[in-house]
Amino acid sequence: MMKALLKKDLYNLATYKASLIIIILFCGIAIIGTDAINIAPAIICGIVGMISLSTFSYDEMSKSNRYILTLPTNKKELVREKYILVIGATVLGGILGMILTIIVVNIMNYLRTENIINLDYQSLIIVTIGGIFAISFLQSVQIPSIYKWGAEKGRIQMFILVLIIVAILGGMYFLINKANINIDMEMINNFITKFGIMLLIISTIVMYFISYKIAYKIYKNKEE
Amino acid sequence: MENNIELKNVLKKYNDFELKNISFNVPQGCIVGLIGENGAGKTTTIKSILNITKSEGTVKIFGKDSKKNEKEIKEETGVVLDDSFLSEYLTAKQVNSIMKDFYKNWNENKYINLLKQFNLPTDKLIKDFSSGMKMKLKIATAISHNPKLLILDEPTSGLDPVVRNEILDIFRKYIEEDETRSILLSTHITTDLEHISDYIVFIEKGKIIFDLPTDELLENYGIIKCSKDDFTKLDENDYITYKKGKYQYEVLTKDKSVIKNKYNLMTIDKPSIEDIMLFYIKGEK
Numbered sequence: 001m002m003k004a005l006l007k008k009d010l011y012n013l014a015t016y017k018a019s020l021i022i023i024i025l026f027c028g029i030a031i032i033g034t035d036a037i038n039i040a041p042a043i044i045c046g047i048v049g050m051i052s053l054s055t056f057s058y059d060e061m062s063k064s065n066r067y068i069l070t071l072p073t074n075k076k077e078l079v080r081e082k083y084i085l086v087i088g089a090t091v092l093g094g095i096l097g098m099i100l101t102i103i104v105v106n107i108m109n110y111l112r113t114e115n116i117i118n119l120d121y122q123s124l125i126i127v128t129i130g131g132i133f134a135i136s137f138l139q140s141v142q143i144p145s146i147y148k149w150g151a152e153k154g155r156i157q158m159f160i161l162v163l164i165i166v167a168i169l170g171g172m173y174f175l176i177n178k179a180n181i182n183i184d185m186e187m188i189n190n191f192i193t194k195f196g197i198m199l200l201i202i203s204t205i206v207m208y209f210i211s212y213k214i215a216y217k218i219y220k221n222k223e224e
Numbered sequence: 225m226e227n228n229i230e231l232k233n234v235l236k237k238y239n240d241f242e243l244k245n246i247s248f249n250v251p252q253g254c255i256v257g258l259i260g261e262n263g264a265g266k267t268t269t270i271k272s273i274l275n276i277t278k279s280e281g282t283v284k285i286f287g288k289d290s291k292k293n294e295k296e297i298k299e300e301t302g303v304v305l306d307d308s309f310l311s312e313y314l315t316a317k318q319v320n321s322i323m324k325d326f327y328k329n330w331n332e333n334k335y336i337n338l339l340k341q342f343n344l345p346t347d348k349l350i351k352d353f354s355s356g357m358k359m360k361l362k363i364a365t366a367i368s369h370n371p372k373l374l375i376l377d378e379p380t381s382g383l384d385p386v387v388r389n390e391i392l393d394i395f396r397k398y399i400e401e402d403e404t405r406s407i408l409l410s411t412h413i414t415t416d417l418e419h420i421s422d423y424i425v426f427i428e429k430g431k432i433i434f435d436l437p438t439d440e441l442l443e444n445y446g447i448i449k450c451s452k453d454d455f456t457k458l459d460e461n462d463y464i465t466y467k468k469g470k471y472q473y474e475v476l477t478k479d480k481s482v483i484k485n486k487y488n489l490m491t492i493d494k495p496s497i498e499d500i501m502l503f504y505i506k507g508e509k
Contacts, residue, residue, distance in 0.1 A: 004325035011318045012311050063308035069276050070303035070375075071326045072295045224276050 001073040005081040008064075009055040016051055023047055024096070028104050037105060037117065038124050041097025042131025048093030049135040052086045053142060056151040066224040079216045082143065087208060090135050094128045129200050136204045138162065140211035147218040226252050226287070228373045228406040234272050234281035243268050243279065243430045250373075250423075253403040255395065257417035257438070258410040259501060260427035266410040269427065270377050273408070274303065286372065299328060302366030306378035309362055312351035316344055316361055327369040335368035356387035363394055374398065374407040380416050388413070392420050414497035418442065424497060426504065433504050438497075445500055446480030449473070449491040457487065465507025476503035 027040050059065055065078060105119045141161050146154035176183065192199075229250035236243040243265050250256045258266050272279040275290055283290040285297045310319060316339055324330040339346060342360040350358060359379060366374060374395070380388045399405055411417065417424060417438065424441055426433040434441075448463070455466065455473040462483060466475040476499075477483050480492045495503075 001326060004322050007318075007322045007325060008310055008314070011322070012313050015313055058311050058313060062311045062313075063305075064310050066276060067303070067305055067308040067310060070274050070298065070301070070305070072298040073326065074294065223278075224271075 001071075001077050002081050002084065004071075005068070005073065005078065006085060008068075009052075009058075009081070009085050012055055012058040013051065016054070020048070020051065024100060027097070028100055037101055037119070038127045040101045040104075041094050041124065041128035042134070044097035044100065045090050045093030045128065045131045046135050048096070049086065049090035049132075049139060052089035053139065053146070055082070055085065056146045056154070060151045063224075069224055075219050076216060079147070079212065079219050082215075083208060083212050086139050086143065087136075090132055090139070093135075094132045097131070098124060098128050126197060129197055133200045133204050136207055140207040141165075143211055144215040144218055147215045147222065226404075227284075228252055228286060228404075229256075229273060229408060230282070230284040230287075231269075231273065232282040232284075234269065234279055234283060236268055236272055236277060236279040238268075241265070241268070241430060243272070246272075246281070246427070246430075246432055248425045248432065248435045250406045250408050252406055253399065254422040255399055255407040255409060255417075255420050256423045256425060257414075257421035257497075258408060258425050258427065259412065259414050259417065259497065261501075261505060262412060264427045265430040266412075266427055267377055268430075270375060270408070270410055273375065274301075299369075300372045302369065302371035302374045304359070304362045304366045304374070304376045304379050306381055309350070309358070309365075312349070314350055315347050316350070316364075317346040319350075319361070319365055323365060323368070329369045331368050331370060334370070335364060338364035338368060355382050356384070359383060359387070359391060363391065367394075367398055372402075372405055374405070374409075376407065376409045378411055379409065380411060380413055388416060392416055396420055414501060418497055426501060428505060441497065441500065442494065444479050444481070445495050446477050446483065446492040447495045447499060447503075448475040448477060448480075448483060449493065450475065454487070459486075460509070462486065465503045465509050467503065467507055474503075476500065476507060 024044060027044055030040070030043075068078065069075070101124060102119065105117050109116050142154060145157045145161065148154065149157050227249040231249070232247050234243060234246040241263070246265070246269055248256070258269065260266050268277065268279075271277040272281075273283055273285070273290065275283075275294055285293075286300065288297060290297055310322060314322070320332060320335050323335070324332060336346075339361075342357075342364060344353075344357055344361055344364070350361065353361065363379065366376075376395075380391055383391070395407055395409070399407060409417070409421070421438045423435065424438050425435045448458075450458075450473050452473060455475065458475065462477060464476045464478060466473055476495065477492075483492060
């Protein structure tokens with residue numbers, strides 16, 4: 001069933017084929033024109049990850065979930081498939097971005113021997129994982145919002161939720177500063193260097209997991 | 225006769241609408257028409273049967289509890305919904321590729337042959353199909369895994385008479401192929417049912433008004449056309465409802481032979497299902 005559901009969404013997403021190729025080409029050109037070569041994987045995984053969410057709009061337009069629930073599947077599989085699609089698209093976007101960066105940098109180095117770019121693979125990986133983390137945060141908030149309020153309203157609600165979260169984090173930072181609490185930045189930096197990647201990966205998995213549980217709970221009680 | 229669908233006291237409450245103790249059967253080898261106005265509760269009944277909406281009461285399909293054996297039942301059921309399908313941005317070819325992963329018994333050859341029979345293009349997006357083509361595709365998709373039961377929600381609404389006739393022929397052939405099959409067909413176009421249905425279930429405001437064999441309905445019911453004087457002579461128990469016209473009264477009776485024997489009334493017309501429905505909805509008593 002999962003395969004059938006994934007196929008349906010991938011066929012729908014195939015309509016984005018041309019736009020996706022243009023975006024990737026644009027990113028390639030942007031890498032050539034800027035020093036911030038490491039940012040491409042984050043941008044591409046962001047775009048691909050967010051495009052995958054558009055399948056919710058396709059479902060809403062055709063009221064397809066109502067029909068799909070008459071087929072041998074259930075709400076749990078429907079929600080699970082969306083997460084597999086979205087996570088898959090985001091990770092694939094990140095990997096695609098990394099490969100694109102490596103290819104473009106190598107071509108540039110081959111063509112411009114006088115201006116060699118030293119690609120820092122470690123920071124490329126960190127930026128990619130950071131990009132995946134940022135997108136996974138947005139998706140983890142957005143998917144349950146879509147199940148709750150629908151594809152269109154869900155987007156607005158998501159921005160409101162993100163704003164609230166940013167405001168809370170900003171408020172905490174402000175309060176810490178105001179209370180003159182001394183934070184050992186060196187210790188934090190060391191911690192990030194040592195455990196940063198691991199922490200981002202674990203946080204991403206935990207966020208998706210919590211988000212899936214919430215989304216399923218919402219959808220289970222929703223009328224189609 | 226075994227039943228492919230058995231509904232017992234199905235109840236569903238919304239804020240502004242209630243499905244009240246719906247009970248009826250869909251026997252094997254039969255086409256059952258579910259009729260009623262828009263908003264009468266036909267779709268909610270179908271959604272309850274298909275477990276799309278949570279409702280109280282018992283729904284048995286092929287003798288099994290519809291909630292406990294959901295996947296197993298759905299493997300043997302084909303569904304057509306008027307306003308919903310996989311996606312408008314797919315082609316008929318892609319639908320085949322998706323559906324064969326949904327159903328264990330998906331028959332690709334049958335599907336391709338049905339597309340040919342219905343003159344449906346395989347590589348055109350569904351959104352560019354006409355209403356008739358879309359409905360034919362939905363029907364081809366619903367019957368290509370050889371289901372024992374077809375549930376159709378408004379399959380002929382918005383279609384021209386030629387296409388409607390073609391579609392009704394498909395249902396007729398489907399039921400003739402195997403006597404264990406059944407069709408539950410919800411519609412507000414009652415003329416479609418007069419020729420193909422075996423039973424009619426009439427729902428009004430979430431309640432079943434009648435559940436009768438189509439022949440009995442068309443043969444026994446009658447519309448008496450009479451004067452005010454003749455109308456006043458009628459016993460209230462001998463008719464269902466009446467409509468007061470400018471020059472005459474029109475009265476719906478369950479049994480025209482009783483009326484013929486009891487009263488000296490000459491004009492008793494044979495009603496259509498639509499007439500009967502309208503008398504129940506608009507008539508007075």
